[in-house]
Amino acid sequence: PSPVLDEARHAAPLAGLGALGACLVVLALRMNRPTPSRRGRALRRMLAEAREGLLSRSNGPGVLVSSVVVLAGHIAMFVLAARVTGTDAAVSRLLPLAVLALLAMSLPLNVGGWGPREGVTAWAFGAAGLGAGQGLAVAVVYGVLCLVASLPGLVVLAARWYAGLRAGRRTVTEPVVTGPGAQAGTYPRASPRAA
Template sequence: MSAAIPHSGRAVRPAARWQPWARAAAGLAILAAILAVTGAEPFLRGIASVSAPAIAAAALLAAAATAAAAWRWRVLAGRLGLRLGWGQSVAAYYRSQFLNTVLPGGVVGDVERAITHGRRLDRVAQATRAVVAERTAGQVVQLALAIVVVAAIGFAAYAPAMAVLLGSLGVVVALAAIGMLSGRVRRAVVRELGILREAFRTVGTVLAVVAASVIVVTAHVLTFVVACAATGVVASPEQMTLAAIAAVLASSLPLGIGGWGPREGAAAWAFSAVGLGATAGITAATAYGVLVMIALAPGALIVAASLLRRRHVPTDAGRRATT
């Protein structure tokens, strides 16, 4: 997921205010269409298949992915001259992922992460650039890795999957080209790229970002494999890898809430393409979605702790004022 994060202090346009809800509605429409075709049984089976061992495995994999993503963020923030502690980055990333999972649009957590970090340092614009760069770099590596893996598995056998992946890349490039037609957008992009070029200037930074992104993608794919095992899917490593890649890529789309809808649709298509059946894909994707939500529960605790601290700050200030 890559999203333009608004700077603090600017008025939010009405269209921008409704965009998250429009994206959520699109994802929910996909989910409703799947339910209309298959019924609720595959979803209920996926929920019922979640077990304690699967939850433990998902939590460990989520911790690895979060730590790697936080490392990626710290590297790029540091290159842009921003202080970011290790514990602070991990906690903020857990909070960000949780908010992205439960709120519409899939980017609210990243917006909050950028603004909170920026306000702490009084450098919101630079902190925003760091988050945009970090998320964009992660998505680029994820897409490139998916193409490489699918190609290694065998282009002839999985040509449809390769076509979808390349098509997705083509859509991204086309949208970027359309945006560049506007002189204002072109000047803004050139300016931002000039600023962000410094973040990726060194080979060490690029290698660190790629390594962290590979860890994140691998952890997500393995979590989907855990979900498949929990639901009793029996498949070859090639079939499992392709299905997992399709579901993980779809989960990163800023549609729906927490990836629900696009993920199940992509899993149904991928499982059907490799001969495992669309229903099995929906069941596995549902289990994956539930496991991810549970694994990100630390983010909910961090959000709750932050809200409690904010409630107590005025009270403490009032006490000091009266003494």
């Protein structure tokens, strides 16, 4: 129960009609343009590429399946975080809370997902009657689990760094003249990649 929800129900039809009217005005204006501008052509190309990459018959099913698998993984990790913190709520009750937390993480107002996720999860758990403190604990455990899940990537970065370091330690010889009338000699020096 929320007073905001009651007000939103009254305003939703008007907002929907306003959005529909705005879309019709934009469509009418686009139809009357004789030739698209340079930016318009670039935007059309970009949208056509995005449509081909995401919605085409060859790519669309793969994008959809991989998105569903990733979403299921995030929700499963959220439920695991809830269980670790001692939340005994049913998965069907945690599912909308997990989706809210994921939406909050996607806001570009965070540092590695930290920030809005904790606030929204605490608020959502409090609104669901599970306790804001419990929601904050779930969000923090979820963040730690995400951090731990990304640690195998550190192994890959370390292996690349080590391979680059080994490749950079090879030495090359080149002639050096040290002064007027000095004889040319050679000395080993590290390759430029090592520097």
